[in-house]
Amino acid sequence: MKCLDTAYETLLLAEPSPGVVVVTLNRPDRSNAMTDTMFVEMEHLALGLDDEDDCRVVIVTGAGTTFCAGYDLADADELPELGAMAMLDQQERAVRALLAIRSMRSPVIAAVEGAAAGGGLALALAADIRLGSATAKFNAAFVRIGLSAGDLGTSWLLTRLIGPAAASEICFTGRLVRAEEAARIGLLNRVSEGDVLGDAVALAESIVANSPGGVQLSKRALQANMEVSSYAAALELENRGQALLTRGSDMPEALAAFKEKRAPVFTGR
Template sequence: MPFVLIDQPRPHVTQITLNRPERMNAMAFDVMVPFREALEEVGRDNGTRAVVVTGAGRGFCSGADLESPGRIPGIEGLTVSTIALRSMELLDDVVRAMRRLHQPVIAAVNGPAIGGGFCLSLAADIRIAADTARFRAAGINNGLTASELGLGYLLPRAIGASRAFEIMLSGRDVDAAEAERIGLVSRTVPGGELLDAAAELAERIAGFSRPGVELTKRMLWSSLDAASLEAHMDHEGLAQLFVRLTTRNFEEAIQARKEDRPPVFGD
């Protein structure tokens, strides 16, 4: 049984499932290498307009696999210290791959997202949680730092610095209800409705203009690093002009409203 599954639950929507439920989809290299490859494959698929990432069984991802970590490819002849660097680079690349996707990524968090699994959920553009989901920055509980795989960068930007400091330094669980209240997830749904809710949102996004969606994703992420409002607005304005002047999408939207029908964007 493959450790990563790729399905298409709806037109133009691809679902990637971490498929090692007996280990709570832990981040063994046997799972993360094919997951990174799946992300890259889906990113090249021009028929995919939105992506859903989830976990099989009762967990989203339980973080580092402490019992069966798997084997890192391409480490023959390396020392332990270099192997450690390669392993962190590989896991960092998974987070970067999620961010680099042209398509928006929706994390359907079906259960615990612990440690590195918390980081994976934050690398997505949107998070929807089942009522059984919980989040924990587990590194601090294990005598390490709580900040890993981009968590120290992503979490303060998602929920604010004070909340991020408290959650990361305390090592406590954040349940689904609190996650929704503090903006860590966009909404919480009953577990049995999670994948349908994520697929429905993905399908809605897939119905919009491809460059409009892709540039919106880029602008939202770049806004988090913008040095000033003026700097961000310059980029934002150019993106808007690009779509407006190189497509007939705006005219199609106006005509569709006049005819009381959904627009069909030809880009």
């Protein structure tokens, strides 16, 4: 993949398995806190990976013992002094980065070790699947620094993931949600007993084994149908996806493999 040859200031890239790309937030001395540079690089990388047909699953994790501590408060002193339009420009830069990650056609897995706070929580929520180590902990830290939890998609995603009452408590108090509770309420898919990144790679490999088009249109349907207003609209979207996939080569290949009692060879064409 061409994107893997690009050097970034705040991100590290690796391909531990064919089709699986690991993106590591690489500011361990600052608990992988977000900066404007990181937001720009995250958007650039997400858009680039989205153009790579060989990129089948993306894993986002953090260097060291922390996933992401949110926005780097060392860069926040100037925020109250910014004019309205300058602040809006900075906010939209951050939003574009997380939107680019959430909008990728390939599934995104967050492998969370340590804290995912504020913007780090928002980044984890932007993923399709979240795995955590026993040390994983989450908080919507916004109210603790005089800001709103309506930031970077948190209010929309967290509410849909765990329900409005649980989201309200977490957002209004800013309290920590540790790994066991996070798994119980649905914020984490599961807690890894050992190496969370290794578990994420194994999960990614199980996704890569399936039809690329089937996985991508499944993601599109799951995300889009969180926003449609009716069951009928959801069915219409699903019908279109199935009709498209039956015109490709992967479904006939899957049927042939089933009859011949062998593993299918998917091409995504």
